[in-house]
Amino acid sequence: MSSGFDIWSALGIKLSDVAGGIAGGTAAALVFKRAGIVGAVSSVVVGALTSAYLTPWFIMRVGSFGGGASFVVGLCAMAICQAIAGAINRAMSLLSKRED
Numbered sequence: 001m002s003s004g005f006d007i008w009s010a011l012g013i014k015l016s017d018v019a020g021g022i023a024g025g026t027a028a029a030l031v032f033k034r035a036g037i038v039g040a041v042s043s044v045v046v047g048a049l050t051s052a053y054l055t056p057w058f059i060m061r062v063g064s065f066g067g068g069a070s071f072v073v074g075l076c077a078m079a080i081c082q083a084i085a086g087a088i089n090r091a092m093s094l095l096s097k098r099e100d
Helices: 015-031 036-061 069-099
Strands: none
Touching: 015 036, 015 069, 036 069
């Protein structure tokens, strides 16, 4: 019996986006030859998580590519996350220099 609460909806996640991200992360691991099992698994996990949250934003700005947007986000997820982390590090560095 269902209580009517859907954890995925509560988190703002569409399972189709997660599935597309898993597929994109898997393709990235194979195409870009991620080093070892840890590299491959991290590519899939990062692809799924990134796709879960960034696919709606991506669709609003670029389009859905006939439903393949989550795959594209999953495929590019490692680079997207590296770029975001780099931007945050640069911003934090600039803020710490202002405080000096």
